[in-house]
Amino acid sequence: MAIELGRSPIAAPRRHVSAWSRVYGLGSVYAKTLRDSRLAFLIMAGLLGGIMLVAGAAIGTAYATATSRADLVNLATTAAGSMPGVTGKAVNVGTLGGYVTWKYGPLFVIAAALWSILALSGTLATEASKGSLEFVAVAPFGKRRLALEKLAAHLTVLTAVLAILALASWVAGAVFGSVPGDAVPPQAAIGYALWVGLIALASGSVAFALSPFLGRAGAAGIAGFILFAGYLLNNLQVTEPALTGPAYLSWFYWTAGHLPLAGEYDWVSLVPVAIVAVVLFVVGLEAFVRRDIGASSSIRTPRLPRAILGLHGPIGRAFGERFSISLAWGIGLGFFGFGIAAISRSLADSFHTMSPASVKIFHDVFPLFDISTAGGFLQVVFVQLGFIVVGFAAATLVSGWASDETSGRLEMLLATPLARASWAVSGGLGVYLAIVLMTIVFAAGVGIGAVLAGSDAVTPMAGSVTLGLYAAAVAGVGIAIGGLFRTSIAAEMAAVAVTVTFLIDMIAPPLRLPDWVHQLALTAHFGQPMVGIWDASGVVACLVIAAGGLALGGWGMRRRDVAR
Secondary structure, three states: OOOOOOOOOOOOOOOOOOHHHHHOOOOOHHHHHHHHOHHHHHHHHHHHHHHHHHHHHHHHHHOOOHHHHHHHHHHHHHHHHHOHHHHOOOOOOOOHHHHHHHHHHHHHHHHHHHHHHHHHHHOOHHHHHHOHHHHHHOOOOOHHHHHHHHHHHHHHHHHHHHHHHHHHHHHHHHHHOOOOOOOOOHHHHHHHHHHHHHHHHHHHHHHHHHHHHHHHHHHHHHHHHHHHHHHHHHHHOOOOHHHHHHHOOOHHHHOOOOEHHHOEOOHHHHHHHHHHHHHHHHHHHHHHHHOOOOOOOOOOOOOOOHHHOOOOHHHHHHHHHHHHHHHHHHHHHHHHHHHHHHHHHHHHHHHOOOOHHHHHHHHHHOOOOOOOOHHHHHHHHOHHHHHHHHHHHHHHHHHHHHHHHHOOHHHHHOOOOOOHHHHHHHHHHHHHHHHHHHHHHHHHHHHHHHHHOOOOOHHHHHHOHHHHHHHHHHHHHHHHHHHHOOHHHHHHHHHHHHHHHHHHHHHOOOOOOOHHHHHOOHHHHOEEHHHOEEOHHHHHHHHHHHHHHHHHHHHHHHHOOOOO
């Protein structure tokens, strides 16, 4: 055996990562987490910023005179006096910022808090359960740095979303304000966004601290319970003094006096919320550092039926993998629909105690609806929000469908007797089945609430189907884009379509834009399904888009290579 001596081979030149690549997902765990959060950013920025602009446009144009604002104050005062535990405190509702705070304030903070809970409960626990975190942990940095960078990425994305919310608040007052006091000062916009952010972080920090011990599902469940229990206790203690003691433990109670958009400030009340968040983040970090990766004591839950475990072909696998997330979206929207339908009973009872002038205000504001019934109240309060929620739910389901290709798993699946077009179509059908499940769940919640309100339940439950049809159309758009172009942008484009549609539908009528502009929104073609008035054109359009998107996605996958 001969050995050749000579010069050592020249080392391969070191490849440098560009500054942009480091920001967009290469070079650090922080950057990769930022890149993975782009869909969540689009959804939350579109949801919070869009609703703020839409609400400002609606109020500024529909109530453009001092007389109409006086009627609005009378309406809000009457509702708050009749249902103080439901509507919350009405402060300066004659101004744009005060009315947005009273009517839409809970929506902003609960949406941001739920996002933070879901993100922070899974930022470490999900990767640990999949086994991918162990590969990252062998890199030349410790577990503490790994957790810190992931937490910092969430804080960065949340900060960007809050900046958009603050900007939208200021723009809404500057552009749509129509009476003195409508302008939203910069400090009010920043103060409101800061309040939303701190409540979201405090709620998320509970999930972050518990996830190393209980895993994602248990941590998110407990954090969500604390969020909603705190919100309800703070509202109900107004009419039930016995609940005042437990309400002291809620950060909603601590910050009840901080209403910047309504002109009331209590900056000091934000300090304990921030302290709670920091303390729980430290607990979560230390727990992750000191425990083995993936070592958690899960809370026992019922086992899934065998039929949905994903062991019955590509459609069954796609549906099984989407089952949990679609069920979660359905339960969340179902609870909201249940609450809206159920309080219609209280609203109906309050009509008997109102003065004739106050009843006339209700009929003047909602001339086409009988809001004393569950269907009419749902059409006014629930449907428009429901469209954007189910749209974003469809975008997340499309993201799961697209993850087969973006994660590299599709190449292994195609090694079986499965064609690319069959994968796209089968996965899309699994997404549609998940949307059917989600629709059934939230329709059941709406029906139960209507029954408790003593109203017709069949009509609003049937009307809920339009939300499912719209979600299927959004999914069809994402599947078509993923098949024809790249699955990595499918969910993002679906989310953008939802946001644009929502803004057109909500802004066009109050701004009195040409009718053809409003007709561009698919959601403008459903009629009033919650009260039994249907527009068949919207139903047909959703079915065509869903079927066409599935066909285009399958056809497109046949004509392009699998992304690497």
